[in-house]
Amino acid sequence: MSSCSFRVRIALNLKGLKYEYVPVNLLKGEQRSPEFLKLNPIGYVPVLVDGDMVLSDSLAILLYLDEKYPQHPLLPSDLRRKAINLQVTNTISSGIQPLWNLGVMDCIKQKVGQEEIVPWVQCHVRKGFAALEELLKDHAGRYATGDEVFLVDLFLAPQLHSTIKMFNLDMTEFRLLSRLNEAYSQLPAFQDALPEKQPDAPSSSTA
C-alpha cells in the first residue's frame, strides 16, 4: 500500500531491472518487526538490498539506481529542468507524503479521533496539490517537466494514485494534475508498479 515503494517499482520497471519483491504488510505492523528495523531503523518502506548495500529511502534508492543503471535517466541534463525535478520531488516527499503517513494517521486516530483522519489528509493534500499545479504550470508537457518521464513523475504518480483512491479527493480544480494522472495511467512501467498489481495485494487494495 506504500506510495514510496510504488516510486521505486516504477524506476525498476523503466530501467528494465529484475528484482525480488519482498512484501512488508504495513497494516499488520511488519515494518516495526525487529528483522525489518535492522534494515531501516525508522521502520519505513521501501528498502532496497543490493548485495551488501542496504538503502532505505526512496529518493536515495532512485538516485543510486540512476547512477548504477544509467538507461532511462531519471534526471534531465538541462539544469533548469533538473532543478524543477528536484524541487517538486522534494515538495512531495517532504511537504505532502509525510503528512498522511500511516504513523501520522494512527496518531490522529488515537489522540483526536478516527473521524478527523479524512479531513486532515484532504486539507494537507489539497494544499500540496494546489502548490504543485502552480509549480508545474510553466514546465509541464505530456508529463510533469516535458514530454519525457523524469524523477518528479515517479513521485507524482503514486501521490495522485494513492490519495485519489484512498481519500476520494475531488480533482476538478486540479486540471493539470488530473491530466498528468491520466497520462501516467497509460504507461506500462507505471501500470505494472500499481499497488493493486503486486503479489501480496488484497483484492480491494488501496495505496
Ligand SMILES: N[C@@H](CCC(=O)N[C@@H](CS)C(=O)NCC(=O)O)C(=O)O
Ligand atoms: N522518506 C521516506 C519515507 C518512507 C515512508 O514514509 N514510508 C511509508 C510508506 S509510503 C511507511 O513505511 N509508513 C509506515 C508507517 O508509517 O508506519 C522515503 O521516501 O522512502
